Amino acid sequence: DAMVIQNPRYQVTQFGKPVTLSCSQTLNHNVMYWYQQKSSQAPKLLFHYYDKDFNNEADTPDNFQSRRPNTSFCFLDIRSPGLGDAAMYLCATSRDSYSGGYTFGSGTRLTVV
Amino acid sequence: GQQVMQIPQYQHVQEGEDFTTYCNSSTTLSNIQWYKQRPGGHPVFLIQLVKSGEVKKQKRLTFQFGEAKKNSSLHITATQTTDVGTYFCAGSRAGNNRKLIWGLGTSLAVNP
Structure with missing residues (x-):
């Protein structure tokens, strides 16, 4: 079945140690998104790609970066995780902009110790 | 900034009772989407409403989009324990589906 796959499902990282989360999709959708969701809150958009066009949200910290090497894959890099970055990170796709x-995806739950 | 308000924040019902969650936007929306997120899970797309006054049904779920395209509701008839979760509405402005404005969600608990 076509789907969005996130790895790993759970990630524990040390304070300040870079971490990368991955997302892949078999839907061939143009747009890929990274959301951060904290407990009992709505998902918060960090950035998205329309094809290779990167779109950063104004309030996304510089600590968060993203890469999309091809249509199927997208990565979220957290350069220096802080305790406040502990959250569920959700990757999503959509077919187009309209x-x-x-x-x-099922999300990656990040714990910072 | 543009906001989507969603009420209630929490709702406890007895199994078999009806449930409704409401969303209101400060500005006109191009479309509104509804998602369900089970505890520990990820949001799952339920439906999208596009037309003014639109009503759509999915089994026991009824979705409405207001005439002014500023409000929407989700009504569940005769709730079941499988309906437990958080229901989010998310709206987009004309021509920009890449920027959804999310409501805070309504968390539904169903007592068997």
């Missing part, structure tokens, strides 16, 4: 629901 309509249609998002397909989310």
Whole structure:
């Protein structure tokens, strides 16, 4: 089945140690998103790619970076994780910019120790 | 800035009772989407409403989009324990589906 896959499902990292989260999709969707979701909150958009065009949200910290080497894969790099970065990180895709629901991956729960 | 308010924040119901969650936007929306997130899970797309006054049904779920395209509701008839989760509405402005504005969600608990 076509889907969005995130690895790993759980990630523990040390304070200040760089960490990379990965996302892959078999839907061939143009747009890929990275969201941060903390407990009992709505997902918060960090950035998205439309094809190779990168779009950063104004309030996304510089500590967060992203790469999309091809249509299928997208990575979230956290350069120096702080305790406040502990959260669920959700990758999502959508077919285009105008309509249609998002397909989310199962998420990566990041713990910072 | 543009906001989508969603109420109630929490709702406890007895199994078999009905449930409704409401979303209101400060500005006109191009479309509104609804997602369900089970505890420990990820958001799952339920439906998208595009037209003014639109009503769509999915089994026991009824979705409405207001005439002014500023408000929306999700109504569940005769809730079941499988309906437990958080329901989010998310709206987008014209021509920009890449920027969803999310409501804070309504967390539904169903007592068997």
